[in-house]
Each structure stands twice: as structure tokens, then as C-alpha cells.
Amino acid sequence: MTDFADIWSYLSQGPLLWLTATLAAYTLGDACFRLAGRTPLVNPVLIAVAVLALVLHLTATPYATYFEGAQFVHFLLGPATVALALPLYDSLPRLRRALWPVLAALVAGSLTAALSALAIGAALGVDATVLASLAPKSATAPVAIGIAERIGGSPTLTAVLVILTGITGAVVATPLLNLLRLRDWRARGFAVGLTSHGIGTARALQVHPTAGAFAALGMALNAIATALVAPLALSVFSQGLP
Amino acid sequence: MLHALIAILTFQLVGETLARALPMPLPGPVLGMVLMLAALVVSPRFAALVRPTAQGILSHLSLLFVPAGVGVVGHFATLGGQTAAIGLAVVVSTILAIAVAALTFAGVARLTGSHDD
Numbered sequence: 160m161t162d163f164a165d166i167w168s169y170l171s172q173g174p175l176l177w178l179t180a181t182l183a184a185y186t187l188g189d190a191c192f193r194l195a196g197r198t199p200l201v202n203p204v205l206i207a208v209a210v211l212a213l214v215l216h217l218t219a220t221p222y223a224t225y226f227e228g229a230q231f232v233h234f235l236l237g238p239a240t241v242a243l244a245l246p247l248y249d250s251l252p253r254l255r256r257a258l259w260p261v262l263a264a265l266v267a268g269s270l271t272a273a274l275s276a277l278a279i280g281a282a283l284g285v286d287a288t289v290l291a292s293l294a295p296k297s298a299t300a301p302v303a304i305g306i307a308e309r310i311g312g313s314p315t316l317t318a319v320l321v322i323l324t325g326i327t328g329a330v331v332a333t334p335l336l337n338l339l340r341l342r343d344w345r346a347r348g349f350a351v352g353l354t355s356h357g358i359g360t361a362r363a364l365q366v367h368p369t370a371g372a373f374a375a376l377g378m379a380l381n382a383i384a385t386a387l388v389a390p391l392a393l394s395v396f397s398q399g400l401p
Numbered sequence: 402m403l404h405a406l407i408a409i410l411t412f413q414l415v416g417e418t419l420a421r422a423l424p425m426p427l428p429g430p431v432l433g434m435v436l437m438l439a440a441l442v443v444s445p446r447f448a449a450l451v452r453p454t455a456q457g458i459l460s461h462l463s464l465l466f467v468p469a470g471v472g473v474v475g476h477f478a479t480l481g482g483q484t485a486a487i488g489l490a491v492v493v494s495t496i497l498a499i500a501v502a503a504l505t506f507a508g509v510a511r512l513t514g515s516h517d518d
Contacts, residue, residue: 185464204463208470215471222472229468235458236465240430241412242455244437248448257517260510268502276494283486293490297498300466305428315472320491322470327495335496336503343507345517350503354495357462369517377502379434386431 171220177228184210197365202326202358236301240382243299247379250372257345261376264346268353268377269384272297273392281396288313294393296320298385299356299378310390321356328355329362344369352377405454408447412437 170176188206195201215225226233254261276293285293291312295303300321307317332351341347344367351359352374360378364371416433423432441448510516 181467182464185461185467204466204470207464207467208473211467211471225471226468229471232465233468236469237413237430237433238406238409239458239462239465240428241409241416241433241437242451242458244412244434244441245448245452245455246459247434247438248441251442253517257510257515259513260506260515263509264502264506267505268498271501272494272498275497276490279490279493280486283483283489285483285486285490289483289487293487296491297495300462300469302428302431304469305430309428315469318466318469319473320487322466323488323491324495327492328499331496332499335499339500339504341503341507343510343517346503346506346510349506350499353502354498382431383435386428 171218172224172227174228174231177220177225178231179228180211180214181207181229181232184208184214200326200330202322204322205326236304240299240301240305243379243382246375250376250379253345253372254376257373260346261349261380264349265353265377265380265384268350269297269381269388270392272354272381273385273388274395277392277396287311287397289316290396291393292316292320294389295385296324297354297356298382298389302382302385303356306386306389310393322358325355325358328359332359332362333366345373348373349377353381356381402454405451408451409433409437409454409458412440 184207185203187210188203191206192198192201192203211225214220215222273294276296277290280290280293288311291310292307294310294312295306295317297303298306298321300318303317303321304314306312308314328351332347332355336347336350348363348367348370351363351370354377355362356378360371360374363374412433413430414433415436416431417429419432420429437451441451
């Protein structure tokens, strides 16, 4: 005769339970996002993370045990990055027609995102690991995590900084760009995708199709640019730190 | 679908191998993305082959983020007094980056006479 405690101790040690929980928590977050009228403030990832963190806390489950199951989802970050070649390929004809504005905005935006975050962080005295996690935060999740791992940042902290950057960009973009009186949908979309990756791109697609296409382009190009810019920017600010 | 998956994983594998051979700190998957873009440009048949699988993976891009995000919970305690500084750095740098990128794009588009359709 097996009681509930035995079943629980069996299931909570294997990957099946936590893989299912990860997918279910995300589906719940996505349902909340749809119910709230797709407002960028209700973010499905943040909801899923909060729900799972609460469940792990209440069941006293260590993160390592949870990750046994969640690693199957985590693994797909790499193939997803490779798959970003497809939207980039689809935007190539429009990219050729806007080559110079795209390149100039890419260099200026990527440098501004990394350098201003590091300048504020360094001025307020955050430690070296946090600085290394801040540098790639405008790149899309899998890329930012990969870069952070290579330059001495924390992958988990980077993941949260990337989500926060995405939500901030999605919320401020429309009022900010209206204030600047910019009406070029290519410029608006490209800036949001470059700075706020997938979350910003999803937001741009809701606003205007041209903005959405250029946001996808900005996200893909900044994935490459950040891999070069983040270590460079970090080297400017990490001198003198332990 | 199986062929597309093999293609995507192979590009990642080659990218990971190159990343260790190159002196630059480029992550393997990013190199894999660049290589796959080259393959897509060379062969439209290849684009048709990988399209459904690539779109399937990308349609749930934000889900892939959840496991790493859950890991931050154990992290908050170690941040301590740095939380406010980190929040300020994220918000201000995001606003600056959007403004600078959009203004640069619009300015250079005007200079080079680049119009959308």
C-alpha cells in the first residue's frame, strides 16, 4: 500500500513532474496575459516564474531538483537562437533598402544599452558579477545568457534582467517615441526590437506590421552585436574591480 | 520535421565547435544562427524545409526563459542592497537605448533618402 507521501517523494525526484509544472505554469501565465487584453504589464514569463518559485518554496524543493525536469525546456534556448536566422532571412530585402539607417542605429543603440547600464551600475557600486550580467541584457534571452556565462555574469540574474528590460521597453516605447515625434515605423520598431528583444517585438507587432518586421530585425541583429559590444563595454568598466 | 531539427542542431553543434576555436567571446548558438542564415540565402529549398520547425520553436520563445528565471529566486538574497541600483540601471538604460536607436535610424534615413515602400 503506497500512500500520498510515497507517491510525492517518487514524483518530486524525477523530471516528469517539474517539466509538466513548467509548461503548465507558462500556460497559466499566457492565459492571464490574454485575459488582461495583452497588456505588456502582465508578462506570462514573470507569472510562470512567480508561480513555480512559490510551489518550490512551499514543497521545499531545491532548484537543482526542479532543473532536472526544466532542463529539457532550458536546452531549447540554443536551437531557438539558431532558428532566429529565419525571421532575419525573411527581412533581408527590406534590410537592403534601409542598410545605412539600420547599421547606424544598431551601433548607436547597442552601445547605448550596454554602456549606460554599466555606467549607472558602476556609479551606484554594484559588484563585478552584476555588471557582467547587466552588459548583455538588451539581447534576446538565449544570447544574453550565453554572453553572460562567457564574461563572468550570472545566467539566472541575466535572465531576470532581460525580462525586466523587455517589459520596460514594451511599456515605455509608445509614449517615449510619441514624445520624440518619430513617425517612421521602421525606426520605432527597430529601436524597440533592438533594446527589448522578443517582448518588445511582440509589442511592436501589435502596434504596426512594419514596426513588427523591423523589431524582429533589430532583435536578431542585436543578438550578434551584443556578443561583440557587451565584453567590450564591460572591459571599460571592470578595470580596478576585483 | 526531423530533418529540420537535425539541421538546426547541426548548425548549433558547428557553432559551438567554432566558438571554442575562435578568440572572440561569441556564443556557439549565435555563430550557428549566422551559419544558418548563410544557408538560407544560398538555398530557398532549405528555407522551405526548416520554416515550420523554426517557427514552431520561435512561437514559444518566452517559455524557454522560465527555468532560468525560476533560478533567480535563490539569487535575491545575495543581491541585498543592490536591487534598487540594478532596477535604476535597467530602466534608465532601456529608455536611453530606445531613444538613441530610433533617433539615429530616423536621422540617417533622412540623410540617405531611405524611405519605406
